[in-house]
Amino acid sequence: xxxxxxxxxxxxxxxxxxxxxxxxxxxxxxxxxxxxxxxxxxxxxxxxxxxxxxxxxxxxxxxxxxxxxxxxxxxxxxxxxxxxxxxxxxxxxxxxxxxxxxxxxxxxxxxxxxxxxxxxxxxxxxxxxxxxxxxxxxxxxxxxxxxxxxxxxxxxxxxxxxxxxxxxxxxxxxxxxxxxxxxxxxxxxxxxxxxxxxxxxxxxxxxxxxxxxxxxxxxxxxxxxxxxxxxxxxxxxxxxxxxxxxxxxxxxxxxxxxxxxxxxxxxxxxxxxxxxxxxxxxxxxxxxxxxxxxxxxxxxxxxxxxxxxxxxxxxxxxxxxxxxxxxxxxxxxxxxxxxxxxxxxxxxxxxxxxxxxxxxxxxxxxxxxxxxxxxxxxxxxxxxxxxxxxxxxxxxxxxxxxxxxxxxxxxxxxxxxxxxxxxxxxxxxxxxxxxxxxxxxxxxxxxxxxxxxxxxxxxxxxxxxxxxxxxxxxxxxxxxxxxxxxxxxxxxxxxx
Amino acid sequence: xxxxxxxxxxxxxxxxxxxxxxxxxxxxxxxxxxxxxxxxxxxxxxxxxxxxxxxxxxxxxxxxxxxxxxxxxxxxxxxxxxxxxxxxxxxxxxxxxxxxxxxxxxxxxxxxxxxxxxxxxxxxxxxxxxxxxxxxxxxxxxxxxxxxxxxxxxxxxxxxxxxxxxxxxxxxxxxxxxxxxxxxxxxxxxxxxxxxxxxxxxxxxxxxxxxxxxxxxxxxxxxxxxxxxxxxxxxxxxxxxxxxxxxxxxxxxxxxxxxxxxxxxxxxxxxxxxxxxxxxx
Numbered sequence: 001x002x003x004x005x006x007x008x009x010x011x012x013x014x015x016x017x018x019x020x021x022x023x024x025x026x027x028x029x030x031x032x033x034x035x036x037x038x039x040x041x042x043x044x045x046x047x048x049x050x051x052x053x054x055x056x057x058x059x060x061x062x063x064x065x066x067x068x069x070x071x072x073x074x075x076x077x078x079x080x081x082x083x084x085x086x087x088x089x090x091x092x093x094x095x096x097x098x099x100x101x102x103x104x105x106x107x108x109x110x111x112x113x114x115x116x117x118x119x120x121x122x123x124x125x126x127x128x129x130x131x132x133x134x135x136x137x138x139x140x141x142x143x144x145x146x147x148x149x150x151x152x153x154x155x156x157x158x159x160x161x162x163x164x165x166x167x168x169x170x171x172x173x174x175x176x177x178x179x180x181x182x183x184x185x186x187x188x189x190x191x192x193x194x195x196x197x198x199x200x201x202x203x204x205x206x207x208x209x210x211x212x213x214x215x216x217x218x219x220x221x222x223x224x225x226x227x228x229x230x231x232x233x234x235x236x237x238x239x240x241x242x243x244x245x246x247x248x249x250x251x252x253x254x255x256x257x258x259x260x261x262x263x264x265x266x267x268x269x270x271x272x273x274x275x276x277x278x279x280x281x282x283x284x285x286x287x288x289x290x291x292x293x294x295x296x297x298x299x300x301x302x303x304x305x306x307x308x309x310x311x312x313x314x315x316x317x318x319x320x321x322x323x324x325x326x327x328x329x330x331x332x333x334x335x336x337x338x339x340x341x342x343x344x345x346x347x348x349x350x351x352x353x354x355x356x357x358x359x360x361x362x363x364x365x366x367x368x369x370x371x372x373x374x375x376x377x378x379x380x381x382x383x384x385x386x387x388x389x390x391x392x393x394x395x396x397x398x399x400x401x402x403x404x405x406x407x408x409x410x411x412x413x414x415x416x417x418x419x420x421x422x423x424x425x426x427x428x429x430x431x432x433x434x435x436x437x438x439x440x441x442x443x444x445x446x447x448x449x450x451x452x453x454x455x456x457x458x459x460x461x462x463x464x465x466x467x468x469x470x471x472x473x474x475x476x477x478x479x480x481x482x483x484x485x486x487x488x489x490x491x492x493x494x495x496x
Numbered sequence: 497x498x499x500x501x502x503x504x505x506x507x508x509x510x511x512x513x514x515x516x517x518x519x520x521x522x523x524x525x526x527x528x529x530x531x532x533x534x535x536x537x538x539x540x541x542x543x544x545x546x547x548x549x550x551x552x553x554x555x556x557x558x559x560x561x562x563x564x565x566x567x568x569x570x571x572x573x574x575x576x577x578x579x580x581x582x583x584x585x586x587x588x589x590x591x592x593x594x595x596x597x598x599x600x601x602x603x604x605x606x607x608x609x610x611x612x613x614x615x616x617x618x619x620x621x622x623x624x625x626x627x628x629x630x631x632x633x634x635x636x637x638x639x640x641x642x643x644x645x646x647x648x649x650x651x652x653x654x655x656x657x658x659x660x661x662x663x664x665x666x667x668x669x670x671x672x673x674x675x676x677x678x679x680x681x682x683x684x685x686x687x688x689x690x691x692x693x694x695x696x697x698x699x700x701x702x703x704x705x706x707x708x709x710x711x712x713x714x715x716x717x718x719x720x721x722x723x724x725x726x727x728x729x730x731x732x733x734x735x736x737x738x739x740x741x742x743x744x745x746x747x748x749x750x751x752x753x754x755x756x757x758x759x760x761x762x763x764x765x766x767x768x769x770x771x772x773x774x775x776x777x
Contacts, residue, residue, distance in 0.1 A: 161738060161741050161742050161745060164745055165741065165745075168745075209766075213766055213769055214769040216772065217769065217770060217771055217772035217773075218769070218770065220772045220773065221737070221741065221770060221772065221773050224737070224773055224775050224776075225734075225737070225738070225741075228730075228734045228737075228776065231730070231777075232731075312777075319775075342638075342639075342716065343715070346716060346717060346718065347718070350718050353608070354608075357608040359609075361654075361657070361658060361661065361662035362662040362663065365662075384608035384609070384611070384612065385608055388608070
């Protein structure tokens with residue numbers, strides 16, 4: 001290939017007497033001694049020789065330099081895009097995402113504390129369903145869990161308002177514990193099941209009001225808020241990756257065009273068919289751009305799946321679970337505090353409707369609407385609320401089946417609630433209702449687990465896609481640049 | 497060479513365009529130069545258009561405080577212009593969907609049906625259906641005490657159904673065209689009680705010539721008053737949530753509640769802590 005050929009200066013071909021400039025050559029033909037452009041720009045200072053690209057080596061150098069710059073720019077945008085993808089996967093999959101889901105446990109733990117205190121007051125020293133000791137154990141367990149989740153929340157709080165919310169929660173929680181401890185102490189004596197002393201009920205009323213009006217809303221909003229931070233990061237990184245992919249395509253085409261142009265120019269100028277080094281560089285770069293596009297597409301899609309099919313549902317279902325738990329607590333409070341029973345029935349209905357909404361102004365209408373919805377799903381899904389949102393995005397069979405099971409058991413739980421309100425018996429609450437609630441809760445956890453698996457798989461796949469690119473990309477780019485020099489250098493040497 | 501320059505130019509253009517797409521979202525209220533906010537024109541205490549065309553009320557003040565907070569957080573330009581306009585109950589979703597208003601603060605209850613059409617920031621206040629009686633009427637303390645009484649029933653409102661049908665309390669409904677008419681009937685002893693959202697009742701009771709009326713604090717439903725916003729404007733919705741959080745933390749909203757509804761008998765003690773938000777998506 002590097003056979004000696006007549007030097008460019010001697011190439012006075014009949015069909016190309018003035019060495020026709022390549023299609024994109026500068027206005028001044030390189031071999032012409034007097035540039036015709038001079039007359040048009042008489043007053044411009046003379047450019048240094050090299051920059052005027054009058055000679056073949058100058059043009060080759062310029063074109064080569066441009067090509068190398070393009071290759072390096074391509075490296076830059078590809079590196080940045082892959083970096084964005086890795087960062088997005090990290091935030092959603094490893095740090096903030098799972099942490100946000102963990103703060104969702106705060107609401108659950110708090111509402112479970114409140115439920116257990118109500119149960120302790122209902123029970124007194126009566127031994128049913130595990131009795132006082134079991135309820136106390138669960139109370140302590142939830143209190144520890146709340147402390148852990150609050151630490152997570154403090155860690156995620158990234159502005160003054162959020163930090164203040166965490167602080168208010170800490171203070172409120174100790175106030176709650178004080179009131180709850182008093183109520184529990186006052187109830188530690190013999191009485192008829194469900195007939196707690198007024199002094200204990202009054203103390204509990206203050207505690208649960210603090211919980212319902214201050215602590216639970218704050219805990220809930222904190223999870224929403226840190227969830228919105230994850231959404232923002234996701235949207236930024238996801239669109240950065242998509243834009244990066246576009247930039248890789250555009251720059252890739254430009255760079256390949258420059259490489260091919262260089263190849264054509266050299267072939268034309270030096271009467272060689274192929275320059276193997278440049279050809280190798282072109283092939284390597286084509287493969288690189290193709291792979292990078294594929295990788296970015298895959299990483300962006302993995303991010304989307306993890307966020308929309310994993311994270312969103314995990315978060316929504318954990319809220320549904322926490323609200324359901326506090327609904328179950330409202331049943332205890334309904335039996336415990338007859339004076340406030342109407343309020344607890346009302347907030348019970350409101351919570352039930354946020355879990356699965358069907359138009360109803362009172363519980364009886366709700367039970368009926370729910371049973372109808374449970375019978376019809378998955379054939380028909382005309383309900384709203386958390387389960388309605390879940391039904392809307394449930395596009396694979398696994399999720400639909402698990403959701404159908406969850407709704408069925410939720411209906412079972414609500415039918416028990418109907419009987420509980422008719423009987424008003426604490427034994428009924430502690431046995432049948434509690435049993436049905438556990439069944440429903442298990443189904444909800446199973447459903448959440450499917451989304452967790454989708455989430456984990458997507459994150460793992462995304463990491464697999466970007467794995468190794470921090471070596472492969474700079475390596476390939478270095479090789480391409482080296483190949484360009486190897487391809488161009490012998491041609492320039494001919495001019496020495 | 498010219499072709500190459502064109503190609504490079506194209507590449508730069510494409511990159512710039514791609515870069516821009518990442519940042520700004522022109523469909524959000526965040527960063528808008530001018531805002532149109534929907535409020536009630538005819539609800540004393542909440543949103544009332546005065547003769548000079550100026551709106552006043554709790555909802556109007558909450559809207560202004562939200563805008564003030566967004567400005568302070570750099571989410572709206574310092575010189576943003578704000579215009580209020582009527583947002584009658586029946587048009588609220590339409591106004592938001594057609595983007596005729598940027599957001600709505602108009603005793604707008606968050607409901608699952610409405611959430612299919614618009615998004616809600618907040619609630620900034622959890623209202624309750626409550627009962628308004630004459631000052632000297634002591635026999636009505638909760639919803640059950642309405643049994644056998646004359647309750648004002650407004651055409652097109654379901655407040656009386658909530659007592660009669662949903663709670664099975666036998667009342668004697670007295671039909672009226674509006675709540676203003678109900679208030680007149682209450683003062684003239686033509687009805688025994690008026691029942692609807694507590695802030696609406698307190699708004700009437702706070703008017704100088706209605707001082708002989710009082711809110712009972714019966715509280716038998718939750719009506720979560722949200723800030724309605726276009727369904728796709730999640731960024732704006734989250735920014736308003738943040739504003740509401742701060743407006744509770746620094747005591748602004750409790751202060752505004754007291755300004756508009758203090759002295760009406762309405763218990764405002766439970767509204768000192770931020771309500772549980774609906775979530776923007």
